Amino acid sequence: MLQSKLYLLxxxxxxxxxxxxxxxxxxxxxxEISGKYLTTAGKSYHDNCYTDHIQARCQYCKKPIDGxxxxxxxxxxHEDCYxxxxxxxxxxxxxxxxxxxxxxxxxTAFHEHHSEEFPECSSCGRLISDELxxxxxxxxxxxxxCGICNETSVSDDYLIESALNQVKRLLASNGINDFPKHIPIxxxxxxxxxQKSTSYSDAMQGFTDHNTQTRNGEVILKESHIYILSHxxxxxxxxxxxHELLHIYLFEQDLNLRPDIREGFCNLGSELVYESDNSxxxxxRLQSMLESLDPDYGIGYRKMSKLLYQKGWxxxxxxxxxxx
Ligand SMILES: [Zn+2]
Ligand SMILES: [Zn+2]
Ligand SMILES: [Zn+2]
Ligand SMILES: [Zn+2]
Ligand SMILES: [Zn+2]
Numbered sequence: 001m002l003q004s005k006l007y008l009l010x011x012x013x014x015x016x017x018x019x020x021x022x023x024x025x026x027x028x029x030x031x032e033i034s035g036k037y038l039t040t041a042g043k044s045y046h047d048n049c050y051t052d053h054i055q056a057r058c059q060y061c062k063k064p065i066d067g068x069x070x071x072x073x074x075x076x077x078h079e080d081c082y083x084x085x086x087x088x089x090x091x092x093x094x095x096x097x098x099x100x101x102x103x104x105x106x107x108t109a110f111h112e113h114h115s116e117e118f119p120e121c122s123s124c125g126r127l128i129s130d131e132l133x134x135x136x137x138x139x140x141x142x143x144x145x146c147g148i149c150n151e152t153s154v155s156d157d158y159l160i161e162s163a164l165n166q167v168k169r170l171l172a173s174n175g176i177n178d179f180p181k182h183i184p185i186x187x188x189x190x191x192x193x194x195q196k197s198t199s200y201s202d203a204m205q206g207f208t209d210h211n212t213q214t215r216n217g218e219v220i221l222k223e224s225h226i227y228i229l230s231h232x233x234x235x236x237x238x239x240x241x242x243h244e245l246l247h248i249y250l251f252e253q254d255l256n257l258r259p260d261i262r263e264g265f266c267n268l269g270s271e272l273v274y275e276s277d278n279s280x281x282x283x284x285r286l287q288s289m290l291e292s293l294d295p296d297y298g299i300g301y302r303k304m305s306k307l308l309y310q311k312g313w314x315x316x317x318x319x320x321x322x323x324x
Pocket of ligand 3: 091092093094095110111114
């Protein structure tokens with residue numbers, strides 16, 4: 001008896017609220033609310049109006065969100081939808097990239113720990129892995145070459161000859177010619193390069209040996225021999241070749257320049273090769289040259305490159321001896 005009374009009382013109370021809220025309108029559809037409704041942020045909604053139109057929805061699966069969720073670029077996602085479909089994935093292990101990660105020059109993103117697991121390609125800087133480069137090679141002399149760079153790696157005489165002709169044409173189009181008719185080019189490994197060169201540095205990719213023969217104090221023969229490191233991809237090979245050809249140019253003109261002016265000038269040849277090519281690889285190589293801290297190959301190069309940009313090739317060639 002007591003229980004049924006209580007029930008009745010509650011019932012009366014409910015009706016009262018219901019009649020009191022007769023003017024209550026849904027903030028979504030603007031129609032009157034009767035029965036069950038929801039209130040949030042000071043606004044009231046029909047149950048259906050709320051779930052169908054107001055409740056936050058996952059921007060991936062479009063279903064309403066209850067419980068924890070992630071916000072990314074002002075959009076909300078279920079936790080699972082976010083991790084499975086929105087978070088970028090590592091290009092090496094395919095797992096989500098949460099927290100800080102590395103994006104390399106090539107736009108590849110990967111977990112930081114992979115840079116300790118895989119060697120860097122000495123030519124393009126990519127991490128040598130099956131996923132990114134289709135594997136690669138340890139050249140056994142401190143260098144590693146990725147599968148991509150290896151595809152154009154220069155070794156046979158035919159390629160050397162055609163590279164030489166192309167680079168000579170490129171230099172000639174900027175007023176640099178009069179090279180000896182025959183220029184021997186040998187491909188060597190790092191140990192041989194070290195033996196040939198007089199001032200070896202680890203960044204060295206090539207070396208030119210000059211030889212002058214005199215008789216009674218008079219020059220009767222001048223010859224140069226270019227040595228280039230093995231396993232260089234074609235573009236880098238041409239860039240090194242252009243650098244070495246400019247050494248020959250200086251030798252033929254009897255120009256003895258200060259090391260930073262000399263190497264900076266010769267690097268303009270490499271710059272020319274890379275700038276005549278529109279690939280990402282060339283951009284990567286140019287960037288490495290711009291970032292080099294070497295006093296001659298880096299600082300000297302930037303000095304000469306600036307001068308070239310301001311005054312042009314003709315000025316550089318005429319004034320080489322006077323540049324300080
Ligand atoms: Zn409504
Ligand atoms: Zn979702
Ligand atoms: Zn990873
Ligand atoms: Zn590479
Ligand atoms: Zn040099």
